[in-house]
Amino acid sequence: LDAAIVIILYLCVVIAEFVPLIKEKNKKQTWVYAIALSISFCVLILVGIGFSIPGPSGLIKTVVEKALSFKL
């Protein structure tokens, strides 16, 4: 169900925002928009399917603990 919701959402976004943006012919904005949209889509679809993607919280905790040199 999650994956279906994500696909419908992204279809709506592409039709409502991305297609008009392409028509504006602003290349840089289109590229940044497309990359941001693709990254979030990949993450959300993988989470929706049930894949476990490692988040930044563990890394942040490790870095903070190393910087402070004590366990939190």
Add this chain to the structure above:
Amino acid sequence: MIIGVNTEVGQDSWIALLCATIVSIPILLVYARIMKIFPGTDIFEISEKLFGKIGGKIIIALFTWYSIHLGALVLRNFSEFIEIVAMPETPQIPIMIAIIFVTIYLAKSNIEIFGKWAIVILPIIMITILTTLIFWFSIMDFSNILPVMGHSVQKVAKSSFDIISFPIAETILFLGLASFMKKESSPYKVYLLGLLIGVAILGIVMLRNVLSLGSAMMEALKFSSFTAARLINIGDFLSRIEGIISVNFILAGITKITVCLISASKGISKLFNLENYKRMTTPVSLLIVALSMILYKSTMEMFNFLTVYPYYAIPFQLIIPIVIWLTAEIKIRKKSKTSDSQIKSS
């Protein structure tokens, strides 16, 4: 709003809040001074002005990351809260999408609309808090606030530090929105009045929870305001008013996520030299949703991250603003010295 301010010191929370308020005044004055030095300019433009292209872009990237990450943290808090208290069977993605749609609408509207939204919800939040305070009065036990300083000074100091980083110094995000501020308005007044109102609300909520729940319960509960609302039962007629608290949470949460979203969109636009930040609000908001989905594997992990967050936030809330402020002051002094010497020589 959801997790509330740090409650590890139970009945001494008000002392921690008071200390945090006093210590945070100079920090907020630094933020206000940056706004004053560069009126009508946001932190992204300021960074490029002060540190050039490469240095500026590094600071912009760091601040943009912080805005996206904070937005994701807040969004996850809300989706976890809604899942735990109201919709345990509903997956989190639709809840997040519903919240983020409102924030996209607010971020895409003019900043005046967002300002009006904030003006409308502030009285609603205040009235709700005062109403619940009146209802709670019958179950308040004023002995719950004793003994004063029952916790060690170190514990209270640590709690104050936590309160400074979450939520007081998170107002650093307003530097990302500083370009919307009228040049003639005083940033000092904005920051200090905001601090006063914010601390008053937090203080009332904190005291209400301590007096009605007691320090042991307050330390054990994760959503203390919500649980405390469940205790209200007036003449078997008025009960289950915790819904009002949920409305409060959602209204305030949407506002905070919108601030993060606008700041992050402006940061991305500046990073890639894009003209219109509003165009980037939708993809950035979806990045926030994606990040919030992978932040934690469980609710307990979310609460555990609160011990890491105050240290993690130091570079964004303290180091970067202080570096910007000092660099700006030095550059201003150098400029005024050179202009003085030019006048003297002529």
